[in-house]
Amino acid sequence: MPAESGSSTPSKKRSKWEDEDEEDPPSYIPQPKRRAKPKSIKPVDEPRIAESPAPPQLPPVSQKLSHSVYVPPRTLHPPIQPSRSVYSYERLNQIEEGSYGVVFRARDKQTGDIVALKKLKLDEEKNGFPITALREIYALMSCRHENVVGVREVVVGDTLTQVFVVMDFIEHDLKSLLTVMPAPFLQSEIKTLMLQLLSAVNHCHQNWILHRDLKTSNLLMNNRGTIKVADFGLARRFGDPVGVGGMTQLVVTLWYRAPEILLGATTYSTAIDLWSVGCIFAELLLKEPLFQAHGELELLSMIFKLLGPPTNHSWPGYSSLPLAKTISLPSPQPHQFRQKFSYLSSAGLDLLMALLTYDPERRITAEDALDHPYFSSDPLFFLHELR
Numbered sequence: 001m002p003a004e005s006g007s008s009t010p011s012k013k014r015s016k017w018e019d020e021d022e023e024d025p026p027s028y029i030p031q032p033k034r035r036a037k038p039k040s041i042k043p044v045d046e047p048r049i050a051e052s053p054a055p056p057q058l059p060p061v062s063q064k065l066s067h068s069v070y071v072p073p074r075t076l077h078p079p080i081q082p083s084r085s086v087y088s089y090e091r092l093n094q095i096e097e098g099s100y101g102v103v104f105r106a107r108d109k110q111t112g113d114i115v116a117l118k119k120l121k122l123d124e125e126k127n128g129f130p131i132t133a134l135r136e137i138y139a140l141m142s143c144r145h146e147n148v149v150g151v152r153e154v155v156v157g158d159t160l161t162q163v164f165v166v167m168d169f170i171e172h173d174l175k176s177l178l179t180v181m182p183a184p185f186l187q188s189e190i191k192t193l194m195l196q197l198l199s200a201v202n203h204c205h206q207n208w209i210l211h212r213d214l215k216t217s218n219l220l221m222n223n224r225g226t227i228k229v230a231d232f233g234l235a236r237r238f239g240d241p242v243g244v245g246g247m248t249q250l251v252v253t254l255w256y257r258a259p260e261i262l263l264g265a266t267t268y269s270t271a272i273d274l275w276s277v278g279c280i281f282a283e284l285l286l287k288e289p290l291f292q293a294h295g296e297l298e299l300l301s302m303i304f305k306l307l308g309p310p311t312n313h314s315w316p317g318y319s320s321l322p323l324a325k326t327i328s329l330p331s332p333q334p335h336q337f338r339q340k341f342s343y344l345s346s347a348g349l350d351l352l353m354a355l356l357t358y359d360p361e362r363r364i365t366a367e368d369a370l371d372h373p374y375f376s377s378d379p380l381f382f383l384h385e386l387r
Ligand SMILES: Nc1ncnc2c1ncn2[C@@H]1O[C@H](COP(=O)(O)OP(=O)(O)O)[C@@H](O)[C@H]1O
Pocket: 003, 095, 096, 097, 098, 099, 100, 101, 102, 103, 116, 118, 149, 167, 168, 169, 170, 171, 172, 173, 217, 218, 220, 230, 231, 232, 233
């Protein structure tokens, strides 16, 4: 379950790197400096293939090659190198223990750069490298963007169960910021934060990645006020054929979870991320999470209260959702957006309602949200430098 559930157990097998202060790496970790120069021994069976792409000449049958001559020569392959060791970094302090890994602040011994190392949880794994860890690394690498946390490399610890993703270190996360700030963000600040968040989400969706866990603790912010979407621990590609049983419903931390997931939909798409973006928008305005429910039923009734219960008109697909019949809807009532967000401009309210729309088919996309009049109406952007 995602972070708030608190059901995670800390990783038992810790590397020396995590436990002790500055130290020399154990002797069994290969170190780049000590690595011997590759000797120029010709592999006995390796066929010699011309470096320049000259027209291939088929060898006589007696010297049959082990692979096609049409395969490009080794020198044209992308450089694949072994991962560096975690001992390339000096551990500074532990930032947080989340649901999927521990995050450390560290210093790159070569460049002096301050970075964040997230240790992936692998040690319970019995079936090789877990798909969740692969997805996290794949998603981070395929979504590079100004507003997505930058991934630098993947390093390994003392054993194969210790794998760390090295990221740029970002000073704050929005959840902690919102709790320590004496006053909420200004309307102009919220606008620039939303624009950055939507740019990142749009970029992920264009690259076929669903984040599936957007919430304020997964949004980092540097001292120049730039947002970086982080924590791709639940991200996955969409557009892939959905397997038997559909996509898992245990995605998105409860408070940010879209109604179609709450009602048991087994297929869902980019719209689930836009619902979470709507919850984040509301949280920035209110300075506290919008739906602080203790369980799924309470969450649904809070949603029904704010949006008005769904109708055949507002959500034609509602009655065919697996759990719809188990829910007794309250009597019809109008939405309460205006009462709840009395200071928001009408363009802002319109965007918020477009994000928090029941029907995932009609919920605004990230691309359309970026073009919403909210972003071209006053007050325009201005963000104080954070100190
Ligand atoms: N690149 C980073 N720079 C600074 N802090 C980070 C970074 N990545 C994560 N963190 C901190 O660690 C916390 C947990 O990281 P996250 O990737 O969200 O892991 P989890 O999947 O365990 O929630 C974040 O909420 C944030 O406070």
